[in-house]
Amino acid sequence: MRPRQQRDLHAASFDRAADVYDASRPSYPADAVSWLLDGVEGPVLDLGAGTGKLTAALVERGRDVTAVDPSPEMLRVLRDRLPGVEAMEGTAERIPTPDGAFGLVVVAQAWHWVDADLAVPEVARVLRPGGRLGLIWNERDESVGWVRELGQLMDAGTAAFDDESEPVVPAPFGPLEKHQTSWVQPLTHDGLLDLARSRSYFITKDADAQAAVIQSLRRLLREHPDLAGHDVIELPYVTRSYRTALGA
Secondary structure: OOHHHHHHHHHHHHHHOHHHHHHHOOOOOHHHHHHHHOOOOOOEEEEOOOOOHHHHHHHHOOOOEEEEEOOHHHHHHHHHHOOOOEEEEOOOOOOOOOOOOEEEEEEEOOHHHOOHHHHHHHHHHHEEEEEEEEEEEEEEOOOOHHHHHHHHHHOOOOOOOOOOOOOOOOOOEOOOEEEEEEEEEEEEHHHHHHHHHOOHHHHOOOHHHHHHHHHHHHHHHHHOOOOOOOOEEEEEEEEEEEEEEEOO
């Protein structure tokens, strides 16, 4: 299977795990959300909104938000949580909204799934003159030993699609600014296992391989000296945020 086909297969897999994704995935730190919104006026498009993790944070700031995602199941969860948000199926390559409708487009945990050659002109089309694109990722802080082991067990035997390199956003957008935040997510043991179950790498495995991953994670929780005996663990994250203005 070609890399693009594999990537599309993994991206589509979230439709099968919308509820567990919503239950286990973290939101975004307040200072990162504030940084993305700073100086921006007008409606916001949350592109690749998923179950609405970032959407909810934007709505809490009083913003007028439209959510777009290709997954009907992810949007079902979003609509249940945020019934006042207009939510529609679509992709970054084909955005189902009018030209010049938004002051800001945000893409949370999803830019690495898109075809940037097609997505960049579409994002530019739906932005107002001088509008902004914001990108954000929560990433486990694998400088911590047990977190690195966790990642190896979660993703064992799979090709990684998450892009930890710096994103590239070509013209008509200007230079990228970057902001970084370190923080922790408290999780029960079951919550950590659900986090693994929400990963595309896990969803696309067969049942035996999934069971082996869960067994290995239970062993890590039981035996690692930094985790053993703790009912609630603190999973450290680093959040990377980027912003760039249209025509800057």
